[in-house]
Amino acid sequence: MAQVPQTFFDALAVRTWCGLALEALGRAREEIDAINVYPVADGDTGTNLYLTAESAAAAVEAVFTAYDESGRPSLADAARAMAHGALIGARGNSGTILAQLLRGMAQVLADDSEASHTDGTGLRLALRRAADSAREAVAHPVEGTVLSVASAAADAAEGSEGDCGAVARAAYEGARAALAVTPGQLAVLERAGVVDAGGRGLVAVLGALVETFTGEAPRVVAAASAAHARVDGVSDPAAMAAADECADAPAEAGGPAFEVIYLLEAEDAAVARLRTRLDALGDSLVVVGGDGLWNVHVHVDDAGAAVEAGVEAGRPYRIRITHFGLGDVHTRGGERPPRERVQRAVVAVVPGEGLAGLYTEAGATTVLARPGEPPASGEIVEAVRRAHAREVVLLPNDADLRHTAAAAAEQARTEGIRVALIPTRSAVQGIAALAVHEPGRRFDEDVVSMTSAAGATRYAEVAVAERQSWTLAGICEAGDVLGLIEGDVAVIGSDVTSAAETVLDRMLSAGGELVTLVLGDDAPDSIADHLEARVREAYLAVDTVVYRGGRQGALLLIGVE
Known part of the structure; x- marks a missing residue:
């Protein structure tokens, strides 16, 4: 079924594009994973792009939901949501670069000073800003990657005329042509007989942009390269065998052992110093974001040092450390044994x-x-x-x-x-x-x-109210301590420990044999000792176990079995 085309780049167009891009990456995910041999042949580029796009689409949907029937979000609202969603959900090298591409576009689309940003002229500017900002985010840009494909798309868009549909189609065709020649630009792609996986994903995203503004998805055809292995649905068994062989070894022998990714709250000056330090620690360094929030991606041998560098720069969180799993594998005859399910x-x-x-x-x-x-x-x-x-x-x-x-x-x-x-x-x-x-x-x-x-486990939590609200226990004000039992507010107070004790007493009034307490980072230091003492004194046959939950949102989680 043909998609109803969007005329201008407005909030609805952003929403439509995100949805279509997610569908396109979902269809191509396995194909892109299969040709992923650079910078590390870990077969997850398609999955990482999909997860990043899913986070962007979810953020845009949340903005539309917030408006309900009161109207529609502005283009700036939707574009910023798309960029923020991609930033916080970016996965892997490819997802991080896609997040910066979307952020670059959003910087142009969210600029309310230029009305033309909603038409073909604005789309041309957005695609150029996207390509340039993505290249700037990579410590050592390499040709034959998604960066080359993005630059070619922007170049083709700048040479086109017409509305958003015409510009999107020109960008798509420019990206396809650039993707086809990536094996000639990067030796590891040529050896494996594949095009760049990240670039293939960007072509899918740009194809969704064409569909957004024309109502028709571009016809899926093979890339114009004799070296491609499995592009746009066309398979070459010999080349795929080479790609499978490459997938069992790093793109370059002796590469770093870990991929480290985290979100970072930090000032621009601190991030500049962080880039320098991480560049000395490893490779595949990509730092994207701005306005105090960054997504950091790097391949290193010392994962702890990469995280420590983030701590020195600001506050890192959502830390993901992935071992590429090659150094610890014992092989025979150079073959990696398959992992048993x-x-x-x-x-x-x-x-x-x-x-x-x-x-x-x-x-x-x-x-x-x-x-x-x-x-x-x-x-x-x-x-x-x-x-x-x-x-x-x-x-x-x-x-x-x-x-x-x-x-x-x-x-x-x-x-x-x-x-x-x-x-x-x-x-x-x-x-x-x-x-x-x-x-x-x-x-x-x-x-x-x-x-x-x-x-058989009843649950409760103690949290702090973020705003005034009506509850089953009455009206709470921002800053009040709330005790929620089975999801409903049962206690409103001003002291965390006393509110927690009240909640615990209510839960144990119905009986119980074991109390589980999970403390958040912001819970008072003495609360666990106080509640354990309360259980010992008032409920003799009940045991208590305590865990540290970290940054979990609620001050305290309570379980009674």
């Missing part, structure tokens, strides 16, 4: 670094949910894949993630993975479920046991 795994969404460590120690694969930044379904699907199991028990640990987790489970099932979704509504319910998990049992029996343990 395990029978069963647990995948859990957790609200803080401390709980992530606890769940990981218990054998679970985790997805970190930051306050105000719930994971998208694609991120959960990726965690299910990363668990590399035939059977997966999924713990969303948040009532608001019910539909997101269900969509992720359904996607994983289409890939042949047996997934059981246990509707845990809090991380403490997930802890109870994980405590009775036994991989040696039949899958159904294990799921029933875990579900029963989660269901």
